[in-house]
Amino acid sequence: MSSRYEIRFSGSGGQGMILAGIIMAEAAAIYGDKNAVQSQSYGPESRGGASKAEVIISSQPIDYPKATAIDCMLAMTQEACTKYHKDIKEGGILLVDSDEVKEFPQGKFRLLKFPIINTAREELGKTIVANIISLGMIAELTGVVTHEAIEKAVLSRVPPAFLELNKKALQIGFEKAKTLK
Amino acid sequence: MSSRYEIRFSGSGGQGMILAGIIMAEAAAIYGDKNAVQSQSYGPESRGGASKAEVIISSQPIDYPKATAIDCMLAMTQEACTKYHKDIKEGGILLVDSDEVKEFPQGKFRLLKFPIINTAREELGKTIVANIISLGMIAELTGVVTHEAIEKAVLSRVPPAFLELNKKALQIGFEKAKTLK
Amino acid sequence: MAEKKKKLLQGNEACVEGALYAGCRFYAGYPITPSTEIAEGMSVRLPKLGGKFIQMEDEIASMAAIIGASLAGLKTLTATSGPGFSLKQEAIGYACLAEIPCVVINVMRGGPSTGYPTGPSQADIMQAKWGTHGDHPAISVTPAYVQEILTETVRAFNLAEKYRTPVVVLYDEIVGHMREPITMPAPGEIEVVDRAKVTCKPEEYFPYDDKYEVAPLAPFGTGYRFHVTGLNHKQDGFPTNDPKIIRENNERIMRKIENHKEDIWKNEETFLDDAEVAVFTIGSTARSARYAVNEARKAGIKAGLLRPLTIWPFPDRAVAELAKKVKAIIVPELNLGQMVLEVERCSRGATKVEGIHRVDGEPITPAQILEVIRKYK
Amino acid sequence: MAEKKKKLLQGNEACVEGALYAGCRFYAGYPITPSTEIAEGMSVRLPKLGGKFIQMEDEIASMAAIIGASLAGLKTLTATSGPGFSLKQEAIGYACLAEIPCVVINVMRGGPSTGYPTGPSQADIMQAKWGTHGDHPAISVTPAYVQEILTETVRAFNLAEKYRTPVVVLYDEIVGHMREPITMPAPGEIEVVDRAKVTCKPEEYFPYDDKYEVAPLAPFGTGYRFHVTGLNHKQDGFPTNDPKIIRENNERIMRKIENHKEDIWKNEETFLDDAEVAVFTIGSTARSARYAVNEARKAGIKAGLLRPLTIWPFPDRAVAELAKKVKAIIVPELNLGQMVLEVERCSRGATKVEGIHRVDGEPITPAQILEVIRKYK
Amino acid sequence: MAEAAAKKLPNIVINERLCKGCSICVDFCPTNVLEIRGSVVAVKDLAACTRCQLCDLRCPDFAIQVFD
Amino acid sequence: MAEAAAKKLPNIVINERLCKGCSICVDFCPTNVLEIRGSVVAVKDLAACTRCQLCDLRCPDFAIQVFD
């Protein structure tokens, strides 16, 4: 199973967790040379509630599309953190927004705390790019995709008017992550 | 199979063939001491076209409800006669309305011709009781139900205002049949 | 005895008598050949008994209305035929999951699609089990005689109440439209199961109380205010996303039938003790089969008949046992192969299984069956 | 190669690509989770290609509209999920009997009834075969990978045209909503079967010409004026009560599939040559199974996988042969026992058949399957 | 010329195979031209026909037409 | 008495568990009593409240009520 790298993005509906998952998968499989599968869970019918997206990255074909042992998980809300942290594997990473998550789950994983949403607000004036910052952080922290790939993936998914903003957000993510390493 | 007595009433929708079948079955099973099963076939969805009703009478329980070898068949129209005469058994009876049926099927059965509708018109002023006349004739011809039973059955099915008319029709049937024997 | 009047009734009329005898007091339906006489009968009879008849705008609305009326506490019925049965499927699934007792009559006509409306068939047997989406329990009873339509309709209501589930009465046009003399049962003569009474305090009431395999259902408006939904739900009736509860509840509604198959099954066995070849069939085809088996016996052939009056849950045990005893099981059916598949499955290769199939609007004759029986003598 | 762009697509998006690739130019539907993305994709893409998208007032109307549009000569699609699939059943039967090609996608969600709309299931498998009343042919294909949703959707259109019949594409919510990189096929790269052209003179044209097993279907408005009905009909399309013709036609529409099973079947076999225990399954469950079988092999267990991409007609021969070779066939499915019944039937007692069933909205994990595989090592 | 035309009787064409004897044409004929004979319609008084076409227009069965 | 009542401030009860921060109450409050703080509503200027009840009436979430 070591050829699988499993990432889970979690938060609440509207925080762009699914988009983050998609971008990560594209970074790996379209702009990188790996295979990737992205999946997600939904609230009632198709909206609302806690939301999660998972990405499996591998150099092999990927059969089972859901997380089995998570290498890296992002939690943007307390609810998501509590609900979804259980599958993080020994030695994995749990990255939480430190303003949102106050009760930390126990486990043999590395717990990294960072005020992601607040950084987006303070440094870029837009909380909407918090998910992009976190993508930068995860790319940096895990090395599972290259900076180049994740940047291409991000830029291909955002409207032209927001290219610069997102580039910056990503950059901030790369840098802030270094401080956590 | 000899314990089965099979009668088929056939004509066009509106000639009361199904009612005739019902009355015959009631004569046998409600007012007589036999078992009886009555069944019928319908046109499209539930109306129109050539119509037939079958009655199986037996002293035993009756499993198969459809005619296998007909002992007696009535045909009030040419179409019904042509379409339905095939199952009459050797030695059986085919009674036709002689004004309506002009082409007679071949077979080893007794062919009896009688102007049933016209008799109803001429003698009772109502073609509507042609089916009752034919019931009288068949009771008389086959002896499968008693005069008493068929009369009770007829009278239990007709509105009070028409008791006399129907009684007369039945009587006419009994008598006319004797002329054919 | 003087009271017990024999009457010549049509199959569909006997169905009306059975429903009323069972205490049915609500009918909603939409006319369709060859079931319409049931609606017509109910429309005349129900209001005399204080019951309600309504002709809805279609079969979907009819099915929904009988579920609603059942929740209001009445025993409820709808009757239809192939195309209407297809339309009712979504709401039948609702009744399965929400566990609302009700009875659905399907008088089977020639199909598929509009098909041959006045011709008989037995081609909705598999649909009665698998017609609605998702896993759901199914009970179907299959009368073959006019008298039996009455008694099996009563049994259908009983099973519906006992297991809080929709029950389908399946019979073909031949049985539905033929007339036979029947004896009207006196009150009390046939068992009638009424809805379990709720006795607990309102605040302790759960519509899907997991203390029970089948919790009692309180009628709306009797002080027990609760919630009913077609979403997966908890014992209190409210929706849940909890996988454990979803699983448990989905499995329970299957189990409540599975665990009581003995109670639900009803087989008629004719000459099976020493049979070397057996016929397995229902409805009008079983009437032909019985005739054929009798003829076979007369001819010295050891033929027998297994006639299930409950086709769902499928009488798997009876078939498995039979398969071990006989050289062949013959399955005549007015379709192109439905019950025969289940017989094949349950006999696990232990015997030869041969279907006789007919879909031309004509009955399978005794002679057709006899011919196949002779092959295995 | 530069042209063949890899794209990350959702299963439902791949379905849109497949439909358009196959030449689908008409979509009618009614939204329902988890299939809605197909409608949304078609609404954007079709008009660019000169095709038509219409959101109808319900699923019944949607199914009827695609049959109508198909008669007008277009390749047509609708997509839905459990409750909608139940509602479409009557009209699906119409398409079967009237022999109108069209494709229906059912993205399976948790059920029965409203159930668990965002959860996956595989609980409509039997319904895909038996959901409509009467005897009718059924073809269902069952992709498991996003790329395969594209290719199988194309195959579904091909089969629909070839056999003039509705084809159902069945996959579960997991496969429908997950994203994988796929390679868009170049024009011509995948076979596309177009509707057989009618060449005879109008006065010689019969829509159900018995010269053919599958007669060519002339589009309305092209000079071939003919009649189509859901009643049992003659080769000229007009209704009949003639038992012989009814029988022949009812049997023919079954036979045209039955006789070509080899062409319609598509099985993927993994490690079956020397397998001692086999897994039989479809869709997302097959992905878990493949993972599990790989793990088993690593652990030295001779496990194999039979993955049908055509579930109807059921791959009876493949299962029967497999049953003779292995100690057990394991059937994991997101339901309470559907395919397992067919596997039991086809294996005729020749091997042990064990189902793994899950209905809590969660996938069957590789570990669950592996555990059962180990029992038979 | 006008006189000659007036004298020419209309041609009432009845298709007995199609006539179901419903009597609609008989009832609506303003000049009592038609009658039911046995189970089908028949012309009783051709001369009275005014060619008003009501019989054709209201016949449900394509069974009667009136030509000049 | 009237004066005393006028001086008594209203009691604006906010249920933070239920408030979804949609801002409807804030936007419709005629006297700008309310504001969004973080993700929920809060009272900014209690004294300005006229007890008009619009906030309660238009709150979709049962999250705000105003008592005397």
Added chain:
Amino acid sequence: MSAPAAPEKKEKISVPFDYNKYLRPNKLPHIWCPGCGHGIVLKAMLRAIDKSGFSKDQICVVSGIGCSSRTPGYVDFNTLHTLHGRALSFATGIKLAKPELKVIVVTGDGDALAIGGNHFIHTCRRNIDLTVLVFTNAIYGMTGGQYSPTTPMGSQATTSRYGSIEKPFDACEMAKASGASFVARGTAYHTLELEKTIHEAIMHKGTSVVDIIDACPTYFGRMNKYKSATHMMEVLEKDGTVSVKQVDKLPPEKVQGKFLRGVLHKDERPEYCEQYASLIMEKAKAK
């Protein structure tokens, strides 16, 4: 892709009319009972189609299930006999797929307004170019005489032996409220007027609905004590209706309780297929 070209007009109403031109050979006699109004309506429809000038290949006749819905089997066009209540949905598919066809839907009051009521109102709402002829005989004929959504209150039917208590629909009101751009009523009795109305409906672009009152002597007639088909036509069709053209001239008591005949509503709002072509396909291609 464009809508059917408006064909040349013919002027003279031609009776005797050569129905055989549009009838399929050897399909008559039709299955309708003696005196059933459906045959009269069918004839008016054929004359109207002839007048419209469309070729037989351009015309598509679609029906649901019912006695009335057997119509397509007799007429020599592209014909489709569908499912009970769903004719309009099948027809919508055909029309949208091939706007150059002139699609005429023949449906019963049960087919259109009971099981098919939803498709009826949505068709009208979309204003798709279908001509909808509702054969309103106030009964379910095909299944043997149950009450329908147009059965008058108090009437007998096999499922209303104590008299119907349901207020009947007015198909024209429903069509208008839901957006049909042409709404009219005719009767079998007023057969030349009906021919004209149907012709106008066919020539209209958009959803055109013609509610046609006709008689089911076999069920509605017998159960409600009408003496004959003629009697029904006189009471229900002749005396039971008033032409819109006369309604203003009549005293209220002569109008009350009667159905209006003639064109009751007409507007020229855009037709669905044209809108689709101009607003959706054009925009999509531009994107």
Added chain:
Amino acid sequence: MSAPAAPEKKEKISVPFDYNKYLRPNKLPHIWCPGCGHGIVLKAMLRAIDKSGFSKDQICVVSGIGCSSRTPGYVDFNTLHTLHGRALSFATGIKLAKPELKVIVVTGDGDALAIGGNHFIHTCRRNIDLTVLVFTNAIYGMTGGQYSPTTPMGSQATTSRYGSIEKPFDACEMAKASGASFVARGTAYHTLELEKTIHEAIMHKGTSVVDIIDACPTYFGRMNKYKSATHMMEVLEKDGTVSVKQVDKLPPEKVQGKFLRGVLHKDERPEYCEQYASLIMEKAKAK
């Protein structure tokens, strides 16, 4: 068997109102998005029910499927969450089986008018005593923003990316044409007026329909460039409607294109269950 006894009237509109009296414990927060109008309507409904004086046991709330149809889960009555589009049919069964219950149906514009359109018009036609509250947000909220039968022409939805070309239904027109004896419209914005209207609807005997314009900021709002829920309420509910009481006083240009609010139609024709009891059951028993 008799209809619910008319309960005593309470007069004062009580805000603050103790909603907890009618809410089920621990079911809040509800699933609706921030700013969704459904919650505002729910509150008006509860106040109206309170005013009606019916006990909680006498009231039955039935819904279909949709965001709006989640309402029954929150309220402490006899509650039934049914199938998409079929709420009225379930409700008809309940009401006819037990006329002493006051049955209120909560339904979305999609639920009531798309898939459920036929049950809607037939319910109105029968005039069975149901109060039908249609939460009209011009979109299918639950499935993520497809256009509905009330979506205005030209609007964006996930299935009308090039703008909708379908003329929307006016639920009130449909209700009236099909025979409902009480027809009204309200909005979430005019919440006290809505409370009054719903109360009047509940007290009416016969089918009462209230079309309630409210907002789906998540889908309709976002896709059609509304800035906020408030913005939607102002544009669509406040500015987009006119009270029937004012309409005569306003110049036509202030009325055009706007929805009328208030009671639009009311008559006292006999209610279905009562007719059933008096005309059918009595006659049947007499026979």
